[in-house]
Amino acid sequence: MSDTLHTRTPWVAFVFCAKMALGRSYSRYVQPVWCIFIAVALTEFVFIAMVMKVHKHGFTGKEQMVEVLHAFRNGQTGRPLRSTSLSNATMQSHIPLKADLDKTSSSGNTSREVQHVFFLKVHKAASSTVLNILYRFGYARSKNFVLPRKGNYIELVDHNNIIPIPSRNSYDILCNHLQIVSYPKVAKIMPQDTVYIGIVREPFERLHSSFEYYRNQLSREYLMKATGIDPFRTYIQNPMSFEPLNPIDSFTNNRMALDFGYPPGNVNGAKNVQKFLDHVDSIFDLVLVSDVFDESIILLRRRMNWTMYDVLYIPKNERVTSLNVSLQDYNRSVVDSNILRLDKILYDHFLGKLKRDILKAGETFVEEVTYFQTVRHRALEYCSKIAPPENLKFPACKWHDRFEVSNKDCWLLAQEETPFLEFLRNVQNDRLGLHYQDLPKLYDAKKMKLFRNRG
Known part of the structure; x- marks a missing residue:
């Protein structure tokens, strides 16, 4: 008509x-x-x-x-x-423009892109960078996120703890921190075709990053007890003397294993480890490794049938230390102690799996990773400019169809976890017809110069 x-x-x-x-x-x-x-x-x-x-x-x-x-x-x-x-539209508009969706078509691949995702957000393992990728992907397609009603943690995946969605809709993406992971509860709320993604990091580096963050930025009481010129060196000499009685309150004691669902009561006994690994293997479709991040992201892109545009990123929450000390200067024997034993087993297991997946990926995999790094650095350089007048254009090639990076893309790429989460809360509350509030201006082109030397 x-x-x-x-x-x-x-x-x-x-x-x-x-x-x-x-x-x-x-x-x-x-x-x-x-x-x-x-x-x-x-x-x-x-x-x-x-x-x-x-x-x-x-x-x-x-x-x-x-x-x-x-x-x-x-x-x-x-x-x-x-x-x-x-x-x-202004950067704070939550309307995914049609042009944004057009440029996400996949070159040479007619299979359908994965749109239902569970991402296990592991503490201090580059998970905030992956979170930004998932936030942007879901936002561009108006997907429903499983979001906590307040804060950035979901205590338990339960309708009482998460923002509701319109009736007859389903949740599409769950990617925020879970206080306690319950895979049956995740499966109950997510669609049956959900792809399960996790991430791990080299245990000693993750331990140091976690110590620096939770001690120096969040002032966790148990870590503040480690003193001296180099508190981390003091801590690793006898870590268990500083740890809280309840392992679930710790961000340093085998925290990766706890995030993946290992029982807290057995965390320092390392019981039934193989049974635990088999259980995790049966759940997750892909576990990324932050130490080989770009390779992990390309494996993710291929597994999800996403485009190179979808998986662009700017690193989040990078390690900042108050001391000019290289990690190589520390005694790493703590890796073999009870406090990291489970994490090391978990990490070695998934690093081995990832390496085998890379070998299976074929001869073009390394070429694709190298090309992706070039694209990412070009996008980073573009986003570092102050309000560039034209979009950054990438012509079609063997890895993707033609696409562009705009100021709006830079705004989304630059968002840290908390403001992006608040932004998505507003979007989903608005879908429910709740009170409409003006969103804060989250983007300032002048601040983009801060990202010039990152990544």
Whole structure:
């Protein structure tokens, strides 16, 4: 049906009705006032249909009304509801533009992209960088995230602890920290075709990163007890003397194993380890290794049938230490102690699996990783500029279709976990029809220069 017919239907009905009213045969059945009523009713029907249409296309709150009124006023009710005024939407707009979705098509691969994902966010293992990738992917497609009602932890995957979604919808992506992982509860809330992704990091480096972060930035009491010129050196000399009684309260005691679901009561006894590894293997489709991150990301891209555009990233929460000390200067014997024994077993297991996956990936894998690193660094350099006037263009090649990186992409790439989470909370609350609030301005082009030397 044409745009004209969509717009004129109520008035065509009005004219037809009026003729009937004026004619002798129907004058006593059809009164002129009824004609006005019919025209108004049909007008309301068309307007409501348009509101439903914009909601289907991912518009929210005030943006729906602006788009509907614009289209209705100009007689364009039959066209796709994407007004040209939105092509220059501000960075804080939560409308995934059609152009953003077009450039995510996969080159040479007709299989369907994975859109249901569970990511086990492991503490201090480059998981915030992966989180940003998943946030951007889901946001661009208006997916429903499993989000905590407050904070950035989900205590337990339960409807009481997470933001609800519209009825008859399903959750698509779960990627925030879980206080306690329960795979049956995850499976209960996520679709059956969900792909399970995890991540691990070399245990000593993860231990140091965790110590620096939770002691120097969050002032965890048990780590503050380690003192001296180099508190970390003091800590690793006798780590168990500093650890809390309950292992679940620790971010240093075999924390990767705990994040993957190893029972806290056995964490320092290393019981039934092989049974635990077999159980984890049966759940996860891919476990990334942060120490070979780009290779892991390309394996992720291939497994999910995502594009190179989808997996671009800017590193998050990089290690910052107050001392100018190389990790090579420390005694690493702590890796073989009880405090890291489980983590080392877990890490060695998944590093071996990843290496085998890389060997199976074929001769072109290394070439693809090298090309991806070139693309990523070009995007990083572009995003480091202050409000570049033109998009960064990547022509089609063997690894991807043509795509562009825009200022909006830079804004999304640069977002840290907490502001991005708050942003998505607003998006999902708006879908529920809850109070609409103006989002804070999360992006400042001048700040992008801070990323010039990162990555």
